[in-house]
Amino acid sequence: MIRFILADLRRLWAGAVVVVLLVALATALGVTVTLQERALRLGSARAADKFDLVIGAAGSETQLVLSSIFLQPAPLPLMPGEVLAKLSKDPRVAWVAPVGFGDSFAGYPLVGTTRALIGSTVSGFAEGRLFEKEGEAVVGAAVKLPLGAEIKPMHGTAQMGGETHAGVVYQVTGKLPPTGTPWDRAILVPIQAVWHVHGLGHDHDHEQDEHHEGEALQVTQAAAVTDEHGHSPLEAAPEHAGDHRHEGEAPAAGVRDTHADEDHDHHGAIDADADIDEDFAADAPGLPAVLVKPKTIADAYKLRQEYRKGNTLAVFPGEVLTSLYATLGDAKMVLSAVAAGSQGLVAAALVLVTVTHIGQRRRQIGALRAFGAPRLSVFAIVWLELFLLVALGIGLGFMTGLAAAQMIANAFTVKSGIILPVGFTGEDLRMALILLSASAVLSAVPAVLAYRQSPAAALRA
Amino acid sequence: MLSLHLDNLAKSFPGLGSPVLRVDFLTIGAGERVAVTGGSGSGKSTFINIVTGLERPTSGKVAWSDADITRLSETARDRWRAEHVGLVMQDFHLFPGLSAVENVLLPARLARVADAALIARAHDLLKGVGLSRPDQRIETMSRGEMQRVAIARAVLRKPGVIVADEPTASLDAEAGETVGRLLLDMAGETGSTLIVVSHDQRLIDRLDRRITLGAGRIVADSLREEAAA
Numbered sequence: 001m002i003r004f005i006l007a008d009l010r011r012l013w014a015g016a017v018v019v020v021l022l023v024a025l026a027t028a029l030g031v032t033v034t035l036q037e038r039a040l041r042l043g044s045a046r047a048a049d050k051f052d053l054v055i056g057a058a059g060s061e062t063q064l065v066l067s068s069i070f071l072q073p074a075p076l077p078l079m080p081g082e083v084l085a086k087l088s089k090d091p092r093v094a095w096v097a098p099v100g101f102g103d104s105f106a107g108y109p110l111v112g113t114t115r116a117l118i119g120s121t122v123s124g125f126a127e128g129r130l131f132e133k134e135g136e137a138v139v140g141a142a143v144k145l146p147l148g149a150e151i152k153p154m155h156g157t158a159q160m161g162g163e164t165h166a167g168v169v170y171q172v173t174g175k176l177p178p179t180g181t182p183w184d185r186a187i188l189v190p191i192q193a194v195w196h197v198h199g200l201g202h203d204h205d206h207e208q209d210e211h212h213e214g215e216a217l218q219v220t221q222a223a224a225v226t227d228e229h230g231h232s233p234l235e236a237a238p239e240h241a242g243d244h245r246h247e248g249e250a251p252a253a254g255v256r257d258t259h260a261d262e263d264h265d266h267h268g269a270i271d272a273d274a275d276i277d278e279d280f281a282a283d284a285p286g287l288p289a290v291l292v293k294p295k296t297i298a299d300a301y302k303l304r305q306e307y308r309k310g311n312t313l314a315v316f317p318g319e320v321l322t323s324l325y326a327t328l329g330d331a332k333m334v335l336s337a338v339a340a341g342s343q344g345l346v347a348a349a350l351v352l353v354t355v356t357h358i359g360q361r362r363r364q365i366g367a368l369r370a371f372g373a374p375r376l377s378v379f380a381i382v383w384l385e386l387f388l389l390v391a392l393g394i395g396l397g398f399m400t401g402l403a404a405a406q407m408i409a410n411a412f413t414v415k416s417g418i419i420l421p422v423g424f425t426g427e428d429l430r431m432a433l434i435l436l437s438a439s440a441v442l443s444a445v446p447a448v449l450a451y452r453q454s455p456a457a458a459l460r461a
Numbered sequence: 462m463l464s465l466h467l468d469n470l471a472k473s474f475p476g477l478g479s480p481v482l483r484v485d486f487l488t489i490g491a492g493e494r495v496a497v498t499g500g501s502g503s504g505k506s507t508f509i510n511i512v513t514g515l516e517r518p519t520s521g522k523v524a525w526s527d528a529d530i531t532r533l534s535e536t537a538r539d540r541w542r543a544e545h546v547g548l549v550m551q552d553f554h555l556f557p558g559l560s561a562v563e564n565v566l567l568p569a570r571l572a573r574v575a576d577a578a579l580i581a582r583a584h585d586l587l588k589g590v591g592l593s594r595p596d597q598r599i600e601t602m603s604r605g606e607m608q609r610v611a612i613a614r615a616v617l618r619k620p621g622v623i624v625a626d627e628p629t630a631s632l633d634a635e636a637g638e639t640v641g642r643l644l645l646d647m648a649g650e651t652g653s654t655l656i657v658v659s660h661d662q663r664l665i666d667r668l669d670r671r672i673t674l675g676a677g678r679i680v681a682d683s684l685r686e687e688a689a690a
Binding site: 364 | 506510513515516535536539540542543544546548550552554556557558559563567568570571572614
């Protein structure tokens with residue numbers, strides 16, 4: 001029987017290939033959607049795993065998490081620096097680290113933070129050491145810069161028309177091991193340096209500090225800062241808004257334009273050899289976010305409750321991700337419905353084609369019966385022939401889907417740094433079995449027609 | 462070797478006023494070699510379909526030796542036909558993509574009876590019908606060669622009856638002559654009853670008895686005529 005089927009398939013190879021490809025493509029579509037959605041959930045959850053609590057200025061919870069943990073370039077309102085000082089002294093907090101962003105170099109985001117964050121979230125260095133001076137930087141595993149390389153940060157990004165901070169140079173002192181998170185693509189510098197680059201937090205110019213902080217607070221209260229360069233509010237203090245505004249452009253919404261006429265260089269400077277001071281005082285400059293490691297779960301909930309009032313917002317990244325996953329789930333449902341629809345169409349087309357094909361082969365089927373082939377053998381030949389093709393298509397579809405999802409995941413990882421774990425699980429095996437079962441039933445339709453065919457009528461056809 | 466008895470046989474199709482075949486009584490003896498002739502629409506194909514169990518009559522009895530095949534289910538008739546009937550058709554009904562020997566063995570394989578002895582017999586039969594390349598693809602053969610493969614297939618399981626429907630109609634005179642001779646030889650060798658539907662006068666002349674159908678009825682039977690004479 002197998003020889004007969006194989007001879008038949010060899011003879012009708014072009015049609016067989018088309019059937020296999022059609023089934024493979026329809027299957028691959030559904031498999032890619034499923035694998036990609038699952039990989040996105042797992043990858044993002046792993047990326048946020050080490051961060052228990054994020055506190056920022058009141059605003060969008062989602063944006064706060066996306067910017068502070070996934071390092072997505074988007075403006076965030078600032079919260080007062082005193083929050084950082086208060087949390088540093090809070091006995092419920094194991095460690096707290098500010099994050100400041102908005103600058104970039106060679107497409108990699110610069111993140112101002114503290115040694116506490118690096119020391120607490122990463123185990124050891126792939127090369128080199130932690131930054132110890134204001135002009136030093138540590139790079140993530142995916143940053144293609146060697147130790148000793150010089151980094152001249154750019155305000156914003158090149159795509160957004162950013163400009164290089166004149167005279168500011170960091171030197172790479174360490175490279176972190178891979179974490180599979182966006183932080184692999186980040187250049188980590190002392191938060192103190194970021195403040196100084198932007199003309200904030202100079203002890204020697206306390207008066208200016210207050211001035212800037214005051215502005216930052218106003219920005220926070222405005223809570224609607226938008227910079228045409230895509231800068232975070234850290235850089236988008238009102239004076240900078242004025243400095244950066246292009247000719248003919250209006251000041252950013254919610255930002256006071258009090259210094260628009262001043263010829264004020266918004267770029268500060270860093271003292272590359274200055275020691276790093278991570279003892280944050282209440283008058284520290286405003287910040288887009290701080291990452292907090294509470295000592296206990298109870299502390300985490302208390303802190304979250306406490307900082308969800310007034311002009312601060314505290315979130316567990318997990319809860320924000322859960323709500324994002326719900327949206328992702330909805331999108332997956334729509335895409336899965338599209339995939340299922342295409343699979344249904346292919347199935348219907350296959351039934352139509354095979355039923356027509358059986359009609360065209362009536363004489364052959366009649367002859368088989370006339371020569372004494374049992375009806376069940378005729379059923380088995382027709383069923384097995386179609387089922388083999390569809391099963392092959394499903395197998396090929398799963399492999400194609402896996403390859404496509406892997407390619408998309410790789411592209412995503414290159415862009416975001418988040419490693420998306422693409423792979424099959426028991427759920428996929430169940431899906432494959434369901435599809436194979438459906439194919440078995442589908443293949444039975446023409447087989448039943450062949451089974452019921454009268455040999456005499458078939459021979460007369 | 463099987464004998465055939467038909468009693469009050471009738472076959473009607475929906476929409477037709479009268480039966481397309483009506484045979485009150487007919488006997489074909491075991492080992493007899495019979496030609497069935499008649500014009501187009503005379504009921505020859507229906508006769509073949511009914512005596513081979515491919516179709517059930519509307520009424521009447523079709524008994525091969527002691528077995529009334531009209532009482533069998535379709536599946537049982539398939540099994541009976543596989544064991545007792547060797548069919549040779551005008552269009553050969555060989556399966557492309559398979560070799561000559563695979564074609565000979567196909568029905569036996571589908572019925573799961575193709576053991577080593579039967580495989581050896583298939584090769585012998587192909588040699589016997591003058592085909593020296595059993596592994597040759599069927600689509601590369603001439604029509605005469607194809608019909609010889611079909612004859613080998615028909616006699617593989619030593620059937621009690623060989624039924625041939627216009628076996629020489631699509632062949633040239635020489636090939637037709639060869640095929641006709643082979644049919645008679647094989648029937649003789651296996652001791653099978655032979656029923657041949659044909660317009661080929663040379664083939665008809667070689668057979669013992671001639672039954673002529675017209676408008677679904679037996680209009681002439683050489684055996685009866687001889688008996689009457």
